[in-house]
Amino acid sequence: MKRYARLAVAVCLAAICGPTAWAQPAPERRLVLVASADASIGNISPAEVRRLYLGLRVTAADGSPILPLVNRSDPFLQEVFLQKVMFLSAPAYERALLANLLRAGAVRPVEIDSRKTLLEALRAQRNAVTCLWAEDAEATPALKIVTELWRERR
């Protein structure tokens, strides 16, 4: 009998507390551009990010070129990046890169499939940048957020 009473109390508590817990919003998703903590990259505009990821030259504060790395370890992140930052579909983005290579000799950004390799490349190359979810960037040591690229609207 006592067992049933305990169970009933537990169910009631769950009924009272549960909706409150469920109503709490999930963490807001933010897409950010990151670099290694010692990079000399200052403020970078959305237009410069687009230029950078189209293979065109953008320089850091010290005048050295910024190296864009394409994060292909997360398909959803890549989709958001193309749609919300580049304003291009994946085929249109590939065509734009090929057009810039053909027209202006623009070297296409390096694509990296593994998150581990991506972070190693970021740390190894001082002015390399890539896109990460903000919570991943904040949880990764020796990285700094250069700029916020997109914020999920609720």
Place this chain on the structure above:
Amino acid sequence: MAERFMNGPARASAPAPRKDGARRSRRYRHCLAAVAILTAAPSVAAETRHDYTLFADATATHRSRAAAGGGLKRDDFDPALTFVYAAESERFRFFTELHAASGDVGEIARLQAGWRLDSGATLWLGRFHNPQGYWNTQHHHGTYVQTAIGRPGIERFDDEGGILPSHFVGLLLDGRRAAGEGVVRYELGLGQSGVLEPSGIESPKLFGAPRGRRLTASARVSYSPRDGDPTALGAFLGRNRLSAEEVPDASEVRQTVGGIFGVWARENLRLTGAVFFIENDLDNGATRRTGRFANAYLQAEYQANPAWTAYGRLEDSRGDANDPYLALFPRFVARQTVAGMRWDFARHQALKFEYARPLLAEGGFDQFAIQWSMVFP
């Protein structure tokens, strides 16, 4: 690529066989030299970034009749390869485009060494595609990149029977400047143009003894509302001098080329067009003959879904009947109607099906073509 069939035989049939062999040998030596240079280029600086890509295509064409004095066959098959390589370090840049096709077409289409003046401008030295027009300096030899199989008649490369000198050897200033959200691109070219022969324009060579030694100068400027957006509006102006010692009744051609172009792209629809105004002076020392004509094309593309794109193109000319320069190009396509479908059946591979009705000086014919094209990687 269909235009290559239409004009290719003219280039192949003109020179004597011995000359052909020597040219072929020189072309392949030049290609080897370019490969040697480009493989050495990355070692110029430790932090060199480089990129390469390979375009391949194969086109089968059927015509309703042989045309232009039997020079155009009823059935044709033409495979082609284009290799593109780019390298850049802090200031130094290198770029080359090597193109090979059937019918003895093998060339260093472009070979450029550049010095970056700032983050937006580069001064190049080498062999270039002339920025007179839109198509050739947008798609170059990258057949996969263009939606259609064939290019407009006015935009054909000079070594494929085109009427404008599409290559030059010299200097090119290539740059871009931000203009609000948009970008302004410019190209200024100055160098040596090709030579006019009875069979057409012979492109200037990078290596070997220069022929003709006449100047070409070009300027092209365009505006795009946003980087990466294909929408653009631009204008071009060029002045070409071509040595024509081997052409009857002419020793030199002086040519002025001007025009505008535009691309409008929204969601699934894209419109591409250009208008050319061309004046030609044929001078033989004693007399001078002048002709003027205008040419325009408009291509519409509709992407029904990510795999299928339908397209059509209209080309037309005015004042071309009495131009003494055009009389030297019996295979110039003054008017043409094109309709086709592109099927992107795999990543980086496409099949295109195209019907065209080109109108030459001697009359029109029907042309059906199918093309497979790809890019790697």
